[in-house]
Amino acid sequence: MTPTVNIRIIRNGRVMDPANNEDTIRNLHINPAGRISHTCPDERTIGPENIIDATGKWIIPGLIDLSARFREPGHEHKADIRHESLAALSGGVTTVCIPPDTDPVIDSPAIVDLIKQKSKCGTVPRIFALGAATIGLKAEQLSEIAALKDAGCIGISNAGISVSNNQMMRNIMDYSASHGMKVFLNTQEEYLSQYGCAHEGHIASRMGLAGIPTASEIISITRDLALIEATGVEAHFCRLSTARGVRLIEDARQRGLPVTADVAAHQLFLTENDISGFNSNMHVLPPLRTERDRDALRQGIIDGIITAICSDHQPHEADAKLAPFAETEPGMSTMDTFLPLILKLATDNIIPLKTLINCCTNNPAGIIGKTSGNLSPGAAADIAILDPEAEWVYNIGDGLSRGKNSPFNGWLFTGRASHTLLAGQLYYQRD
Amino acid sequence: MNHPLQLDQSGGLKHFLTIEGLKRETLISILDTAESMTGVTDRSIKKIPVLRGKTIANLFFEPSTRTRTTFELAAKRLSADVLNIAVSTSATIKGESLLDTLRNLEAMHVDMFVVRHPQSGAAHFIAQHVAPHISIINAGDGRHAHPTQAMLDIFTVRRHKPDFGALRVAIIGDILHSRVARSQIHALNTLLTGEVRVIAPKTLLPIDVESLGVKVFYSLKEGLKDTDVVIMLRLQHERMQAGRLPSEREYYHHYGLTRDRLQLAKSDALVMHPGPINRGVEMSSSVADGPQSAILEQVSHGIAIRMAVMSMALDRTRATS
Numbered sequence: 024m025t026p027t028v029n030i031r032i033i034r035n036g037r038v039m040d041p042a043n044n045e046d047t048i049r050n051l052h053i054n055p056a057g058r059i060s061h062t063c064p065d066e067r068t069i070g071p072e073n074i075i076d077a078t079g080k081w082i083i084p085g086l087i088d089l090s091a092r093f094r095e096p097g098h099e100h101k102a103d104i105r106h107e108s109l110a111a112l113s114g115g116v117t118t119v120c121i122p123p124d125t126d127p128v129i130d131s132p133a134i135v136d137l138i139k140q141k142s143k144c145g146t147v148p149r150i151f152a153l154g155a156a157t158i159g160l161k162a163e164q165l166s167e168i169a170a171l172k173d174a175g176c177i178g179i180s181n182a183g184i185s186v187s188n189n190q191m192m193r194n195i196m197d198y199s200a201s202h203g204m205k206v207f208l209n210t211q212e213e214y215l216s217q218y219g220c221a222h223e224g225h226i227a228s229r230m231g232l233a234g235i236p237t238a239s240e241i242i243s244i245t246r247d248l249a250l251i252e253a254t255g256v257e258a259h260f261c262r263l264s265t266a267r268g269v270r271l272i273e274d275a276r277q278r279g280l281p282v283t284a285d286v287a288a289h290q291l292f293l294t295e296n297d298i299s300g301f302n303s304n305m306h307v308l309p310p311l312r313t314e315r316d317r318d319a320l321r322q323g324i325i326d327g328i329i330t331a332i333c334s335d336h337q338p339h340e341a342d343a344k345l346a347p348f349a350e351t352e353p354g355m356s357t358m359d360t361f362l363p364l365i366l367k368l369a370t371d372n373i374i375p376l377k378t379l380i381n382c383c384t385n386n387p388a389g390i391i392g393k394t395s396g397n398l399s400p401g402a403a404a405d406i407a408i409l410d411p412e413a414e415w416v417y418n419i420g421d422g423l424s425r426g427k428n429s430p431f432n433g434w435l436f437t438g439r440a441s442h443t444l445l446a447g448q449l450y451y452q453r454d
Numbered sequence: 455m456n457h458p459l460q461l462d463q464s465g466g467l468k469h470f471l472t473i474e475g476l477k478r479e480t481l482i483s484i485l486d487t488a489e490s491m492t493g494v495t496d497r498s499i500k501k502i503p504v505l506r507g508k509t510i511a512n513l514f515f516e517p518s519t520r521t522r523t524t525f526e527l528a529a530k531r532l533s534a535d536v537l538n539i540a541v542s543t544s545a546t547i548k549g550e551s552l553l554d555t556l557r558n559l560e561a562m563h564v565d566m567f568v569v570r571h572p573q574s575g576a577a578h579f580i581a582q583h584v585a586p587h588i589s590i591i592n593a594g595d596g597r598h599a600h601p602t603q604a605m606l607d608i609f610t611v612r613r614h615k616p617d618f619g620a621l622r623v624a625i626i627g628d629i630l631h632s633r634v635a636r637s638q639i640h641a642l643n644t645l646l647t648g649e650v651r652v653i654a655p656k657t658l659l660p661i662d663v664e665s666l667g668v669k670v671f672y673s674l675k676e677g678l679k680d681t682d683v684v685i686m687l688r689l690q691h692e693r694m695q696a697g698r699l700p701s702e703r704e705y706y707h708h709y710g711l712t713r714d715r716l717q718l719a720k721s722d723a724l725v726m727h728p729g730p731i732n733r734g735v736e737m738s739s740s741v742a743d744g745p746q747s748a749i750l751e752q753v754s755h756g757i758a759i760r761m762a763v764m765s766m767a768l769d770r771t772r773a774t775s
Contacts, residue, residue, distance in 0.1 A: 228660035229474070231574035231597030231636060236661070300459075301575035345553050345583070347573035347595070 028072050028449050029055070031064045036077025036408065040084065041381040042397030051082055053404040057447030061400050075442060075449075077408055084384040084396050085117025085148075085405035085443065089285050090261060091336035091358060093119070093150070095141050096134070097126025102338035102425040104142050104150070110358040110423035112451040115407030115440035116334075117148045120391060123155035124182035130155035130166040132174035139175070147445045149405075151391060153180040153207055156195045162186040165194060169202045177391040178205040178259065183308060185213035185243070193250050200256035205392070207259045208247050210268060211309060215239035220349040222310040226295040232349060235310050237265045244271045251280055259390055260284040262335060264309035266319030273328045283390050284328065286320050287335035288364040289357055291373075293317075293430060303344040303351040304430040307335075324374050330386040332379070334361035338426020356426030360417055362407070363436035370437050404447040411438045459581055467766050469581045469590040472599040473640040481644055485609055487762035488755070494531055495757060504765045505534035511564045512538045513555075514593070515571040520729055520753065521593050521603070525568045528760035534768075537564065552576070553583060560585050566768055567591070574598035574633075589767040591760075597631050603728055604637030606759040608645065610752050611683055614724050618642070624651040624677050624719075625668075626709060627687030627736060628658045630698075634728045635687055636666070643667045653677035654709065657698040674709050678718040686711055686727045686736045702735045711737035716746065724748050 033051040040046075054060040064073075088111065094102040111119055121138070123129035129138070129152050142150045154171030156179045158164045168179055179199050186192045199206050216235045221227040223234025244260060248271065251258050263269060263286050272284045289307065294314050298305045305311060323329040337354025344351045357364075365383055369376040388396030395405055419432040443451035460469040460476075467480065494502050510529045512522055522538065529536045541555055552571075559567070566589045569577050574596030581590040594600040615621055623642055629635045629652050642650045643666075652663060653671045664670055671677030678684065693699050716723065725737070725747045733739050742749060 223661050225662035225665035228662055229636070229666060231595075231599070231633060233597075234661060301578045303579075342551065346551065347571065347576040347579045349573050349575070349596070 029057070029447055030075055030404070030444055030449050031069045031073040031447075033075045033077050033082055033406070033408065036080045036082040038082045038398060039377070039380055040398040041377050042084070042385040043399055045398070046377070051398065051406075053447040057404050059398055059400050059402050059404050075408065079412070080441060081409040081411050082398070083115070083380050083407050083409065084398055085407050085445065086115050086362060086383045087118040087387040087391070087396050088116050088336070088361065088383070089120050089331055089333040089387050089390065090122055091119045091334050092338065092354070093121055094338060095125065096137055101340050101343070106423065106425045107336070107338065107358060108142065108148055111148045112443045113423050113440060113453070114358060114362040115409065115443050116358070116361065117405040117407070117443065117445050118151065118393070118395065119148050120151050120153060120177060122182045123153050123180055124160060124184075128155045128160050129153070129171075129176070130158050130160070132167075132170050135171065135174040135176060147450045149445070151175065151177045153178050155179075156181040156186070156199075156206070157191070160184045162188060162191055165198055168198055168204055172202055172204050177393075178207045180207035180261070181209065183209055183211070185209065185211055185216070187213040189246065189250070192247065193254060196250050196254040196256040196258070200254050205257045205259055207261055209261055210240045210243045210263060211235070212239040212242040215242065219310070220306055220353070221298055222295045222312045224295055224313060226299060230299065230301065232298075237267055237312070240265045240268045240309065241271065244268055248275050248280065248282070251275075251282060255281075257281040262287050262290070262309055263320060263323070263329060264290055264312050264316060266316045269319050269323040269328055273323075273326070276328065283330050285331035285333050285387070285390075286324070286329050287357070288332050288361055289335070289355055289430065291317065291321055291332070291368060292364060297430065298348070301348045302430070303346070303348050304355060304428050306348055306351050306353050307355050308353040321368070321373055324378060324382060330382060331390055332365060332382045333387070334358050336361070336424070336426075338424050339428045341427065344428050354428070355430055356422075356424050356428045357431075358424045359422035360429060360431045360434070360436075363417065363439055364431070366409070366411070366438040367436060404444055406444040407440050408442040409438055410441045410453075413437070413439050415439060459578065467763070469577075470601055470763050470767060471577045471581055471590065471592045473601045473604055473637050473644065474599070476644065478644050478646070481605070481608070481641060484605055484759070484762050484766065485612060487766060488605070488609055488758040491758040491761040494761070495754070500531050501533055502531065503533045505529070505532040505768055508534040508565045508768055509563060510534045510536050510566045510568060510764065511559055512536065512568045513541065513559065513570070514539070515541045515569075515576070516594070518570055518593070520756075521570065524753070524756040525593060525760050528757050528764060531757070532761055532765055534764070537562075552579070556580060556584060560588065564588065566764065568593050570594045572596055591763060591767065594633050597633050597636070599637045600633040601637050602756070602760055602763055603634050604641045605763070606752055606756045607638055607685065607726055607728070608641050609755045609759055610726060610748050611724065614748065615682055618645045618647045621647050621682045622649045622651070622680060623647055623683040623685065624653055624681045625685045625687065626653040626674065626677070626711070628689050628693060629654050629663060629687070630658045630660050631690070631693075632687050638685065639666050639668055651677050651681070655699070658693070674715060675718060678715060681719040681723055683724045683726065684711065684716070684719055686725070688728065688730065689732060689735055706735055710735065711741050713738065713740050713744065716741055722746070726752055729753065
């Protein structure tokens, strides 16, 4: 992907930068090196193509997505970096973290390099890998965590594979702590979630689907918190799905443990009710839970307990979803609707806009140890310009992700990205 | 939850996937149609030409003798041509997807699939993806539904005790894994049965089973009291291996239906079992073969119910085309 042009001035937009507590209408300037600048460029030295008129639009830091699968290497029949990158850019996403469950698994620097090459590191969006905590994600042997860090991994994770052996998890945490690596944790207990494909509750009981109980998340988080306390490792809990999970994180943070947590955007809208009719696009892990859980997740964001919202984008080929519910592969293609869903939480008056922007820019930057996610002078000009008034219907056929397994087909949205800049260069512009 | 998928625009039965969401009148019309079909079975020539020229494929992804045989007999008595296709699980392992199997059969100009599959929702999935002129009858999908079995059980109950509002019905055993129980519960509640009880240890009960409209008992002795109909479910050996029960012996001791225990129910209580019975695990032989047992009746009613459902679904197609 090649940039079209260097942007130097974004004129007259509503600049919303939660990191600097800013919400003002003004011009934003970018220096020739692609960084945010105080100084207005000499307009005689730039052309009209270097200026964007953002009247009526919002200017926010580019979105940072803590979890999206781009399916390379190994699952190119589902999606690929090129298409998913475009989908990300068209939704204002400038930084993406990819979990290590590629094939081969990201358990050695060679695979990290391979991904860098594939994404032509230095172009867009910025792709950061999470390194596998164990070789092949088998939860048996530590991978070379220090080498993965040197190769650029922003954290360690065992993706969706539970590490049931407590000693093994303790070793992962101890070793990661020694090398200053953050551990990203899934929240499913292996045995309680083993055969499940839906929230264990009255809907799954009615449909005859094997359930995953709330206790799976409680046990997993509780065990990991005990080990975090013992090892002192910095940890991030991925994809909370239950009200009880939110309470556990709140309690841990109050006790001063170095933990953060995120939620997938779809968990803030969908519930177990949506699986009725056996719609396989609703098959996702952790499963869609109760309305009470969904409301607690929303409140968790408002209360600052959950500090990041991610897409949890998992594109699949059509065949992966063409089977009876439990036999389909879990996961939703959500990159196309990531930003629209976040904006919808604001337009529906569910969560304040500022909090939402924080949860997909400044906060996730902090979680992955980056200084991006803000519009401070000197920061790389990774910017999303939004048209907040645009009303549109998401039609899966028009989506840019190769994964058509979205549960949001036909949803009405207000607001979307009109331009996306990375280091000051215009990479996406809506026609 | 409504499943309009199984109804056509005028509310007729296009597929028969689940009892849930069907109206009371629909169930009664199935029962009444089945009643008229029983006459066919009693004739010397056991055939009527209702489905002559139609092809029905029994598509079984799980082994079954009784259900498949009664579907086959039912189809033949309606003069349909019948294909029996046992899809071994190895075919799926070879990489042939369910949808591929379906497309192949569609090409053979089949009018109806009778489907049994180990996954919940399989019949819905097939109904959603099959060519529009084909009807799907669910012959059991995972733990979800087995609507023809439930209807034949209801049919059996109605022949003995037609006033459902006055009945207290107990379903006993592995409710968690039972598609039969789920369909029975929906059917009984749709017909406004006085009280539906389930009796099992918690390891064999789905979470929030009360939400299906049943009263829960962990004790057989308490749950059996004053019941009019006692439905026993089959207990599969795997439940012990999965750690849900300690032993068949202990299960029989606490949940097995013996002649003594049956005294707790009403004196004319009907005893039923979808079969095949594990004698000495779910019930004693003296009960299974005793005077209150309707187990063999259930089997023969199975043919009438399946004739009714097949003719309703396919005759409808004929009427509208």
